[in-house]
Amino acid sequence: MDIKRNVSVLQYNTFGIDVNAKYLASFKNEEDLKEILLSEEGKEKHQLILGGGSNILFTEDFDGLIIKNEIKGIEVIKETNDHVFVKAGAGENWHSFVLHCISNGYAGIENLSLIPGNVGASPMQNIGAYGVEIKDVFHELEAINRRTGDKQVFDNESCKFGYRESVFKNEYRNHFVITSVTYRLNKTHQFNVSYGAIEKQLQKNGVKELSLKAVSDAIIQIRESKLPNPKEIGNAGSFFKNPVITKDQFDRIKGNFKGIAHYQLPNGDIKLAAGWLIDHLGWKGKTIKNYGVHKNQALVLVNYDDASGSDIYNLSSEIIASVKEKTGITLEREVNIY
Ligand code: FAD
Ligand code: NAP
Numbered sequence: 001m002d003i004k005r006n007v008s009v010l011q012y013n014t015f016g017i018d019v020n021a022k023y024l025a026s027f028k029n030e031e032d033l034k035e036i037l038l039s040e041e042g043k044e045k046h047q048l049i050l051g052g053g054s055n056i057l058f059t060e061d062f063d064g065l066i067i068k069n070e071i072k073g074i075e076v077i078k079e080t081n082d083h084v085f086v087k088a089g090a091g092e093n094w095h096s097f098v099l100h101c102i103s104n105g106y107a108g109i110e111n112l113s114l115i116p117g118n119v120g121a122s123p124m125q126n127i128g129a130y131g132v133e134i135k136d137v138f139h140e141l142e143a144i145n146r147r148t149g150d151k152q153v154f155d156n157e158s159c160k161f162g163y164r165e166s167v168f169k170n171e172y173r174n175h176f177v178i179t180s181v182t183y184r185l186n187k188t189h190q191f192n193v194s195y196g197a198i199e200k201q202l203q204k205n206g207v208k209e210l211s212l213k214a215v216s217d218a219i220i221q222i223r224e225s226k227l228p229n230p231k232e233i234g235n236a237g238s239f240f241k242n243p244v245i246t247k248d249q250f251d252r253i254k255g256n257f258k259g260i261a262h263y264q265l266p267n268g269d270i271k272l273a274a275g276w277l278i279d280h281l282g283w284k285g286k287t288i289k290n291y292g293v294h295k296n297q298a299l300v301l302v303n304y305d306d307a308s309g310s311d312i313y314n315l316s317s318e319i320i321a322s323v324k325e326k327t328g329i330t331l332e333r334e335v336n337i338y
Contacts, residue, residue, distance in 0.1 A: 001025065001035045009062065013053035014116060016234030017309040019061045026068035028091070030179055033067070034149050041065050047146070048338060049177050051118035052093070055125065055236050056336045059309040069120050071179055074100060085139055087182040090120025094127075102212040106185035108137040111192055113216040114223045116230060116237070120178040123154075124168050125334065126161040130219060131195035135161035139184040143176035152176065164241050164334055191215055197222050226296050234303030235294065239316055240274045240331045253327055274323075274331055275299035281322050291315065313337065 003025040010018040023041045027033040036042050046064025050056075071089035074097065078085040084106050088097050094117050098109050111132040121127075122134045123141055140155045160167040168176060191210045193199050201218040202210070228235050250270040254260055261276035278284065278298035285295040291307035292315070294300040301312050320331045 001027075001032055001039065003036065003039065003041050003065075007066075009053075009058060009066070012050060012066070012068070013056055013058060013236075014230035014234065015053075015057055015236050015309070015312070016230075016303050016306075017058045017312075018306065019058045019309065021062040021064075021066045023065040024068065025065065026070050028070045028072070030071075030144060030151070033069075033144060033177060033179070036065075036067055037144075037146060037149060047174065049120075049174075051090070051121040052116055054116035054230065055121065055334070056338060057236060057309050057312060058338050059313045060338075062338060067177065069118065069177065069179070071120075073180075077182060082187055084185050084187060085182055086185055087180055088119045089180055090118060090178050092119045093117075094119055094122060098216065101183075101185055102216055105187070105189075105212070107187070107189045107212055108132075108185045109134075109183065110212045110216045111195075111198075111219060113219045119181050122181060123159055123161070123166050123178065125164045126159075126166050128164065130198060131192050133161070133163075134183075135159070137183045137185055139182040141178050141181045143178045145176055146174070151179075163244070169336075193218075228294055228296075228300060228302055233294075234307075235300050236335045238274075238299040239301045239333060239335050240278075240299055240319075241334045242271050242274045243329050243331060244269050244271050245329065246270070249328075253329075257327070272329070277323050277327060277329070277331075278319055281326055283319055283322070288315065293319075 003023055005023055007021050007024040008018055009021050025036045027036055044065040048066045050066050050068045070091040072091055073089040074092060075087050076084055077087045086106060095114050097119055098113050102110055111130040115127055115129060123138060127134050138156050140153055143152055145152060189212060193215060198218055201222050205218060207214045247268055247270060261273035263271045265271055275298045283293045284298040286293045290305040291303050291312055294302045301315060316333060323329055323331050
């Protein structure tokens with residue numbers, strides 16, 4: 001067991017925020033995790049389970065214990081006529097896992113290509129992109145209760161998945177360390193390419209017959225053309241969630257916002273594109289010293305150099321206030337703040 005003291009977290013978060021953690025420990029298996037949890041440092045009140053650090057913003061030094069999950073391993077645990085059940089260690093890189101599934105012909109997560117981070121965080125906010133969410137293929141996960149050390153299995157229903165939400169972001173926040181996730185992937189390939197610019201990109205690539213790899217490649221190309229690469233510009237993807245409002249609320253505001261991007265949900269509510277609102281209010285591309293709002297995607301806040309997490313947090317508060325003042329809508333942060 002290796003627990004470091006007073007460590008910079010710079011290399012552990014894609015926003016590129018340089019603060020210190022009082023303690024940082026990593027584990028490659030459940031036994032090591034239990035040893036960490038039982039140690040003196042494991043008694044720290046303030047704890048953070050860390051994956052790839054691509055959905056977090058540190059606003060100050062972390063006065064506690066960061067526990068980095070590095071459990072690896074991918075195995076097929078069951079097959080039926082239609083499905084393959086694939087179990088992956090929480091510390092596996094998400095995109096490498098997607099590519100592994102594609103090369104084996106397992107369908108269902110190709111639209112989630114190139115999302116940074118690790119397998120263990122995929123259920124946390126029910127990761128989603130291009131019309132697919134993890135809940136669509138999620139079978140179960142294993143997690144260790146931080147307080148008791150007991151292992152618990154959560155099925156799809158008990159994760160209470162919602163739009164960028166799960167039980168682990170709410171009532172069980174910080175209670176469990178997810179150690180593995182099992183996905184139910186499809187042997188037959190049904191493609192979901194109606195979302196956004198996928199079809200256009202497939203045409204551009206001259207794709208005549210759809211395949212898992214062709215869809216994944218198209219999504220990778222779209223993402224690379226729009227989103228800042230965290231290795232070059234610090235960011236944590238979409239900083240805000242898309243707000244969902246009632247049809248009545250929408251009818252009241254739509255006259256003031258010509259061309260407002262909106263999508264009707266199956267229950268009749270309306271999902272607005274938060275990026276459209278932020279752009280419309282003039283924030284897109286705005287740069288303050290060494291941080292700002294990305295020039296291609298107004299939902300993404302960026303750290304161009306050595307900005308502090310509190311600078312970025314304060315910018316997000318200004319954007320929330322501005323959207324509230326002009327639309328009456330309160331944007332919620334998607335990124336986890338520490
Ligand atoms: P971290 O940032 O390390 O952790 C996030 C949260 O999960 C923290 O609260 C942490 O404590 C908790 N956590 C992590 N691992 C565990 C575990 N094993 N057990 C318990 N708790 C844990 N997200 C999307 O949904 N869709 C996208 O399309 C998308 N695109 C992105 C594009 C870019 C360029 C970037 C930078 C981010 C994007 N994201 C997207 C956000 C992010 O990549 C995902 O949410 C990802 O799943 C986070 O994984 P992570 O391992 O980096 O989690
Ligand atoms: P986009 O395609 O420009 O679309 C803008 C917004 O409109 C998205 O937020 C998306 O909502 C919504 N949208 C587009 N087409 C839709 C449709 N047919 N039906 C319903 N809603 C639709 O978005 P983008 O920024 O390039 O991102 C592409 C995808 O990657 C999106 O799904 C987005 O969520 C995901 N992404 C997520 C993050 C993150 O950090 N969470 C970062 C980058 C990209 P949804 O967001 O609900 O899909």
